[in-house]
Amino acid sequence: MNKVIKLLIGLGLLTFVNFSALQLFSQEIIISQNQFKSKLYNLNYYIKTAIDDKSKLLYVYSGDTLITINLSKFSELGRFKLKLPDLQEVSNEVLFPKFLKGELYFVHNQGGYLFRLNNDSLVRVDNSFNHKMQCDASILVRDDTLYKFGGYGFWSNRNFFTYFNYSTKEWDVVQPFNQEVPPGVSFADTYIDKNKIYVFNGLYQDEWDYHKIKELDQIWVFDFSSGIWKYLGKRKISASNYKMKISGENYFIMMDKTSLFKLDFPKNRTYIYRSSSLSSSIVANSIYYSGYMYLFTANSSSDSPIILQKVKEDMLLQELKDVKRIYISPNRIYYLLLIIILIPFLGLIFWINYKRNKNNKRIILKDGEIKYQKLVKKIDDTSYKILKALLDKNELDTNGLLELIDNKDLHYSHRTRVLHQLITELNLKLTLLTGINEDFILVKKSELDKRIKSYYLNKSMF
Structure with a gap:
């Protein structure tokens, strides 16, 4: 009986653990x-989000439906069909939700329209119009202010920020304080880090042929505190196959079919992870908030429901493949070019210094003197002739050196003793001059006749 009770308790605990794990993961x-069946790009025009950071609420604008989700409990609070204003140029696809000033707003992504949520309807709050000058601009919120960057309209792309002025209910331009600005771009991505906004990806037009659309491979940053743009460099990772992103404050992941690229702009690092079954199931741009990822997923079936999953980062980013720089700084390129140019020059300087230092450590014979580094010593003519003859030839025997001694009237044995004395004195003078305690003039037996002595110099010192 006790065994049965223990078994039932064990099964109950196991069921509870499994249920808890299921709820957790x-x-x-x-x-x-x-x-949704969409002819536009992907589901990113049908699923859009906004976050109320104070109340920890996530708003999901899905098709024509607005869903409110409590992020703390990860539970749905309600959903309703959003009533759009009776304007011909307003549809679900062109409205993007943004939360600021304690209210939910909807921004028109082509022009100046701005709407505020009132119950289940949208109320227009702007005095602007749908000018279509900022189509597909980047829309962001900073310090309760709504901004747009870039966008396409009338055969050209914009390269500046605009912001909604609540006093005039119009859109104004943010004037930069420097001349260096990015090219006009649409579909750009942004990464917010305190006062800095990094701008990257997107499309721009060839400056010589406006009909040519190119992928932006530049990284720019705008500092709102100083109002200055800065070009950071060329992007190293291609975004040609980039389909979707997971973004949040100080957070950005872009995905293609094989990899996930986590970008850390302050550190200039791209962490490249291998894709997984979970990443392959993501069907729309997703978000990162407060340590969790909120992913819009579905299986491959066209009638499959779209599900929002809450997961920890390590469930998606599992296998790190590589770490690279996001961009190459132009200064870094200049430094590399400078190094390439300087290497031959520095090599020449090194070779000259090497030869000079080598010569400074050698004994030099010149004008009846012996020189070593900065020291100079005058020697007699006979000693100079002996050193010069030994330097010019590999070696000389006794008779060859005796011919250099002026007094030939002396007996051979006497002259030999004089020669040996001169050799000894020369070695001593060279030792005193250089401070090196070794013989500079060496003697050995002749290879032809062992009875004959041959003299030679230690030429490594000359």
């Missing part, structure tokens, strides 16, 4: 019962 909310 597989928290899900159904966003839509089926995937």
